[in-house]
Amino acid sequence: MNREIVARGRNLTVSRRQWIGTLAVAGLASRAGAEESPPQGPWAEPPVVARVYLTGKTTHWPRLNLDVSKEVAEIEDALAAIAQKHKGRIRWVGGEVAASNDEVAAWGKKYPDPDVVLIIPVSTPAASVGAVLNAVNAPALVFSRPYAGHQWAEIAGLRKAGRRVDCLASGNFKDLESYIPLFNTVRQMRRSKVLVAADNKTGWYHACHADFAKHFGMTFQYMAIDDLRPVFERADKAAGEREAAAFSDAARDVVEPKPEEIRDALRFYIGLRNLMRQENANAFTIDCFPALLAKKLPAYPCIAWSKLNDQGLYGVCQADVRATMTQMLVTSFSRMPGFVSNPVFDTGRNEVIHSHCVAATRMLGLDKAGAPYLIRSHLETAEGAVLQVVMPVKEFVTVGQFADPKTFLLTTGEAVGTTSKVSGSRDADCGCRTKVRTRVHGDAEQWLAGYTTGVHRVLFYGNHVKAIERLGRLLGFDVVRET
Numbered sequence: 322m323n324r325e326i327v328a329r330g331r332n333l334t335v336s337r338r339q340w341i342g343t344l345a346v347a348g349l350a351s352r353a354g355a356e357e358s359p360p361q362g363p364w365a366e367p368p369v370v371a372r373v374y375l376t377g378k379t380t381h382w383p384r385l386n387l388d389v390s391k392e393v394a395e396i397e398d399a400l401a402a403i404a405q406k407h408k409g410r411i412r413w414v415g416g417e418v419a420a421s422n423d424e425v426a427a428w429g430k431k432y433p434d435p436d437v438v439l440i441i442p443v444s445t446p447a448a449s450v451g452a453v454l455n456a457v458n459a460p461a462l463v464f465s466r467p468y469a470g471h472q473w474a475e476i477a478g479l480r481k482a483g484r485r486v487d488c489l490a491s492g493n494f495k496d497l498e499s500y501i502p503l504f505n506t507v508r509q510m511r512r513s514k515v516l517v518a519a520d521n522k523t524g525w526y527h528a529c530h531a532d533f534a535k536h537f538g539m540t541f542q543y544m545a546i547d548d549l550r551p552v553f554e555r556a557d558k559a560a561g562e563r564e565a566a567a568f569s570d571a572a573r574d575v576v577e578p579k580p581e582e583i584r585d586a587l588r589f590y591i592g593l594r595n596l597m598r599q600e601n602a603n604a605f606t607i608d609c610f611p612a613l614l615a616k617k618l619p620a621y622p623c624i625a626w627s628k629l630n631d632q633g634l635y636g637v638c639q640a641d642v643r644a645t646m647t648q649m650l651v652t653s654f655s656r657m658p659g660f661v662s663n664p665v666f667d668t669g670r671n672e673v674i675h676s677h678c679v680a681a682t683r684m685l686g687l688d689k690a691g692a693p694y695l696i697r698s699h700l701e702t703a704e705g706a707v708l709q710v711v712m713p714v715k716e717f718v719t720v721g722q723f724a725d726p727k728t729f730l731l732t733t734g735e736a737v738g739t740t741s742k743v744s745g746s747r748d749a750d751c752g753c754r755t756k757v758r759t760r761v762h763g764d765a766e767q768w769l770a771g772y773t774t775g776v777h778r779v780l781f782y783g784n785h786v787k788a789i790e791r792l793g794r795l796l797g798f799d800v801v802r803e804t
Contacts, residue, residue, distance in 0.1 A: 362601045368508035371415040371435035372400070373428055373453060375472065377446040378420050383468035392443050393418060399494045403501075411501050418443070422452040429456025436508040437462060437795070442470035450475045450486065460485040460507055460795040462500060467492050480794060487794035502654035503792055509653040510646075510796065511538030514601055518544050519608035519640045526608075526642045529725075533646050536726035537796065541642075542600065546612045552592040553585075553619035561588025568624070569696060577698035578706040582620070586706040589618075590625035597634070604635035606645050613702065621705030623679045630658040630681035631691060637661055638679050639777075643723045647779040650729075651721065654788055656687045659779040660712075664720075665752060668766040673734070673759050675720070675780045680710040680755035684782050697754045709754040712739045718759055719785040724774040724801075729793060732768060732803045733786060734759040763804030771803065 374396075380387040393416075400413055415432055419425040425448045432438075438461040440453050450463055450472050465473040465488055476488040489496060517526065530541040564587035569575055575583070593605060605626075612618045626636025633652060637645040641661065648659035658681035665674040678699050682691030695709040716736045724730050738758040757780065761768065793800045 362514065362603060363512040364509045364514075364603050366508070366512075367410055367412045368436040368504040369412050369414055369434075370437045370439050370504055371432040371457065371459075372413055372439040372441060373415055373425065374418040374441050374443050375425075375447040375450070375453070375470070376418055376420050376443040377448070379446070380444040382445040382470060387444050389418065389443055396441060403494065403498055407498070407501055411504060413439075419448045419453075422448050424448065425452040426456050429453070432457060435459050436511065437504050439464060440472075441466075442472040445470040445472075447472065451479060451484075454479065454484050454486060460487075460797075462486070462795065463488040464497055465490045483797065485795055485797040487791055500791070502656075503788060503795065506650060506653040506792055507795060509603075509649060513539040513603050513649060515539060515541045515604040515606065515635075515642070515645060516544065516597065516600060516602045517541055517606055517608075517640055517642070518546055518549055518612075520546050520611070521608060524608065524640065526640045529642045533642060533723075533726050536798075537646070539649075542602070546608070546617045549592075549607070550617075550619050552596050553589050554592075556588045556592035556595060558588060560591055561585070564588075564591065572696045573693045573711070575696045577703070578696055582698075582704070582706045583624075583696060585620035586622075586624040589620040589622060590628055593622070593625050593636075594629070604637070604645055604649065605629070606635075606637040606640050606642065608640035609638050613699075613705075621699055621707060623699065623705065623707040626679045627681055627708050627710075630679075631683045631687070633658075633687050636679070638677075641775075641777055643725075643774070644777045644779055646723050646726075647721055647729075650723075650792065651719070651779070651781050651785055651789065652687075654792070655781060655783060655785055657685065657781050657783055658683055658687065659781050660684065660755070660757070661777055661779050663753065663776050664778050666765060666769045667758075668769060671761050671765045672737070673720075673761055673765055673768070674752070674756055675759060675778070676752035676756040678707040678753040678755065680708055680712070682708070682710050684710075685713060685716075700753050707754055712736065712755065712757040713782065714738055714757075716782050717784045718757075719781045719783060719789070720759070720778050721781070721789065722774055722778045723798075727798045729789060729798050729800050730774060730778075730803050731786065731789060731800050733762040733784065735762070736782070761804055763802075765804070768804045 374393050376389050417428050419428050438457050438459050440461055440463045447470055473488050473490055479486050561584050565584040607622055629636035635645055635648050644661045660680050662675035662677045682694055683689050693711040697707055697709045699705045699707050714736045718734050718736050721731045736757050737760050790800050
């Protein structure tokens with residue numbers, strides 16, 4: 322068998338009901354002005370999943386004289402139904418039956434570069450899972466149906482040996498469907514292109530990016546800060562003015578920024594988007610603070626990052642490669658933007674405030690309209706234009722950060738509050754513009770006592786723990802709980 326299944330000054334605290342009620346108005350800014358279709362590239366194509374069935378020359382388990390062809394045909398029908406249901410989101414290839422390790426090796430030569438391998442045991446004795454991993458250098462999922470074989474017993478040992486493999490032991494094909502977004506993440510991590518603008522040739526992010534590229538496969542491209550000014554100047558000025566007008570009209574309020582600061586921020590966004598299309602990139606991070614202090618940037622990039630993150634792309638400040646990779650990992654399967662933040666510990670309340678001047682508005686999902694926002698100055702410099710987003714509350718949150726490509730730091734909590742006033746309180750006037758207060762699941766003091774890996778953490782709405790743990794097994798990193 323060898324067939325391909327193809328499918329391609331006011332109170333800002335709001336309830337969930339009030340928050341949802343304001344979404345349609347706030348979302349206008351995301352639809353207005355410059356072309357909004359995200360740049361497309363290989364990262365956005367459906368993941369290629371090569372499937373192989375493992376059996377032996379004879380079958381003892383689950384019974385003698387098992388009709389292997391019938392078993393495989395039934396599974397193929399189920400996989401075809403999944404492909405049809407998720408059309409455009411997955412591409413099955415392969416489908417051969419391998420009855421020995423030599424046959425597995427021959428099969429692997431036909432599919433040298435899939436994103437994922439789906440290994441489906443049929444019986445025992447059979448060719449080994451390890452033979453498949455040796456034949457194709459790709460993350461693998463073993464779909465072990467009840468009574469299909471005992472290959473699941475190999476998996477833990479293979480992982481301890483550093484192999485990228487997970488096991489789903491289930492007779493329900495809906496459980497297999499839950500991996501499709503994770504396969505998309507595998508594809509996106511290996512096919513993405515990240516632009517980094519920085520002048521420091523010895524910055525920590527240089528060594529860091531090389532490690533991520535080696536482990537996951539994405540590409541990094543560096544440019545000088547001075548290269549961004551012509552990007553801004555080539556952007557259409559009139560389009561920037563239209564974007565700025567629509568963006569300002571949709572805001573709950575415009576507080577400090579001057580009209581020209583907002584206009585330049587939106588024109589900069591247009592220029593950065595144009596550059597990403599030109600370079601076929603889906604992520605951008607800038608070593609912004611030194612550049613802003615030296616007046617080398619034509620505008621603050623913060624609104625550009627907010628808008629990119631609202632579209633499922635990645636705009637991250639301070640050349641933080643680890644945060645960029647964290648955002649890419651989770652957003653790619655959850656369809657929820659990340660909030661790269663500076664945690665502020667309040668251990669007496671077992672709480673952490675997440676604070677930054679860059680925030681997406683579609684934190685509850687890319688298919689949702691944006692949250693209410695104000696246009697403010699950058700708090701630490703009192704200039705430029707940034708967003709203060711009214712984050713949703715009473716929601717489960719997952720907070721993570723790659724410490725390195727093989728270690729993912731994780732904690733969870735609940736969003737319990739947001740910035741209460743535009744000004745007039747310490748909570749409002751300190752830190753950064755967008756703030757969300759979270760109650761930590763576990764012990765915030767324990768988190769503080771063992772805190773490592775720079776200041777940033779990335780907050781996502783929703784419970785993504787199981788998905789991240791599965792991705793850890795597929796992509797070869799450990800998940801470490803910080804609380």
